[in-house]
Amino acid sequence: MFETLTAAPPDKILSLSVLYKNDARPTKMDLGVGVYKDSQGATVIMRAVRDAEKRLYESQTTKTYIGMAGDEGFNKAMLKLVFGEKADLSRMFACQTAGGSGALRTIADLLAKARPDATVWLSDPTWVNHVPILKAAGFKTATYPYFDPVSGTVKADAMLEGLKQAKANDIILLHGCCHNPTGANLTIEQWGRVVDLLVERDLFPFVDLAYQGFGDGLEEDAAAVRLLASRVPEMAVATSCSKNFSVYRDRVGAVILMGKNAESVKIAGSQALATTRVLYSMPPDHAAAAVRLILEDDTLRADWKSELEAMRLRMLNLRKGFAEALRRQSNSSRFDFIADHRGMFSRLGLTEAQVDRLRDEFGIYMVGDSRFNVAGLREDRLDDLAKAVVSVL
Structure with a gap:
């Protein structure tokens, strides 16, 4: 049986971790994998998460199944986190998923049932796993212009012109x-x-919201998805708790659907759950229950928001x-744009050969397109890193 297979290519990002671990140089820097690191280079468990886990340990009495939708309290809390405490949720559906990637795949499979002939349009560039997930669901993909590597800014006019090539009922994947x-x-x-363009041309927005709270703040980072919800008739959102709750390995995410009315979203939600049933049946509960406790408890929520804000501000200071x-x-x-960007990543605009030189000559690890993890920077090594970057130009 297995002799008919050929080896899958290694994941470019995760394979960097292996190379980094095997590098004996004490001055090496890991700017590859997207996890938040503190000033000591550690990815710690957030205080509120640890406190919530202690409460779970003391109060949980069973590990039985809780259903395909996962923790319903978590689902409601995520809807409010994304759309606001006073949002009208009557046209909304949410279900817990196995991380943000699980949410993306669940939505992709759902939309493939609804519109199998649609094309999914993605920004150029986009997250490396978007295309494989969409193709695994059977979709055709296309790209719209997005990033100008010279100025380090969004090509907004070109983006709009590119989206005009999409046909009615095509799907537009947007980073929230x-x-x-970039x-x-x-x-x-x-x-x-x-x-305006999405509404005018009857295009379906599919939002990847993986970093709420890492950019300009929890409320500010949800402004775009809330604007969409106020204007478009339908939408889908894949959201993740990996980054903003630092629960990467525990796999906590959510599918959020908004329909034209309560009945249509109820039907769509049933199909989303049918999709998860054949993917993984039920999402893992532990960290989602911890997130629910944090979002429902005023003390835990305040501590979480305080620590998250400190993480956000640290990344802004590292950028500057x-x-x-x-x-x-x-x-x-040339590189001033880095200070203006938001979130965990930026691109330096280096060639793959220059990135290879950084790794080989200086032990500096980043993705081949020169994407680097801002949270991987060390305050006391910024000039060392800058000097190395300039030396390979």
Whole structure:
């Protein structure tokens, strides 16, 4: 049986971790895999998460199944986190999933049932796993212009022109905030123009919201998806708790659907659950229950928001510090855009050969397209890193 198979290519991002671990140089830097790290390079468990887990340990009496939709309290809390405490949820459906990737695949399979002939349009560039997930669901994909590597900004006008090529009922995948891999984001005014086009041309928005709270703040990072919800008749959102609750390995995410009315979204939700039934049946409960406790308890929620805000501000300071170090080392403003970006990632605009040199000569690990993890930067190594980057230009 297995002799008919050929080996799958290694994951480019995760394979960097193996190379990094095997590198004996004490000055090496890991800027590859997208996890938040503190100033000591550790990815710690957040205080509120640890406290919530202690409460679960003391109060849980069973590990029996809880149903395909997962923790219903978690689902309601996620709807409010994304759309606001006073949002009208009558046209909404949410179900817990195995991480943000599980949410993306569940939505992709659901939309493939609804519109198998649709094309899914993605930003150029986009997260490396978007295309494989969509193709696994059977979709054709196309790209719309998004990032200008010279200026480090969004090509908003070109994006709109590109989206005009989409046909009615095509699906537009949008990064809700903190664009991965570029860190360049639409302004709210530009989002308004995108929404106008989606409504005018009957295009379906599919939002990947993986970094709420990592950009400009919890409320600010939800502004685009809330604008969409106020204007479009239908939408889907894949959201993740991996980053903003730092529960990466526990796999906590959610599918959110908005329909034209309560009945249509109820039907769509039933199909979403039928999809999860054949993917993994029921999502893991532990960390989702912890997230629910945090969002429902005023004390835990306040502590979580405080720690999350400290993480966000640290990344902004690292962006500013790295941009300043690059300005000093290069005697140019070429990299100033880094300070203006938001979220965990930005691109340096290096070639793959230059990225290879950084790894081979300096032990600096980043993805081949020169995407680097801002949270992987060290405050005391910014000039060292900037000097290495400038040396390979």
